[in-house]
Amino acid sequence: MNKPFYSFEELILEGGYAYTFESVGKQGSITKLVFFQEIEPDLYNLALVDFDLATQAIDDMSISDNQDMAKIFATVFRIVTDFFQCLAYRFSEHHRKHNIETSAIQSHCTQ
Numbered sequence: 001m002n003k004p005f006y007s008f009e010e011l012i013l014e015g016g017y018a019y020t021f022e023s024v025g026k027q028g029s030i031t032k033l034v035f036f037q038e039i040e041p042d043l044y045n046l047a048l049v050d051f052d053l054a055t056q057a058i059d060d061m062s063i064s065d066n067q068d069m070a071k072i073f074a075t076v077f078r079i080v081t082d083f084f085q086c087l088a089y090r091f092s093e094h095h096r097k098h099n100i101e102t103s104a105i106q107s108h109c110t111q
């Protein structure tokens with residue numbers, strides 16, 4: 001996918017893997033959270049919510065209407081790609097055999 005996207009960061013949360021990014025548009029800057037929760041072995045639920053960094057409160061009922069839906073979807077696509085690359089690295093038994101190929105993923109996923 002070659003669409004504009006927001007930069008994002010991985011965030012450590014109890015109960016799953018999360019990423020945050022800032023949606024910027026007509027309503028201002030809104031922190032978004034993409035949360036992956038394992039609900040069964042190898043089966044994950046993905047949630048996209050508004051997120052308050054200070055209180056860590058989530059809002060899955062808000063309608064932001066920031067006029068940036070395409071950029072948000074492109075960002076979520078990039079995050080899903082990143083999540084599965086890191087997941088594969090974290091749980092791969094043979095990742096050490098491919099040092100050249102995985103060195104960039106390793107440095108990113110172990111930060």
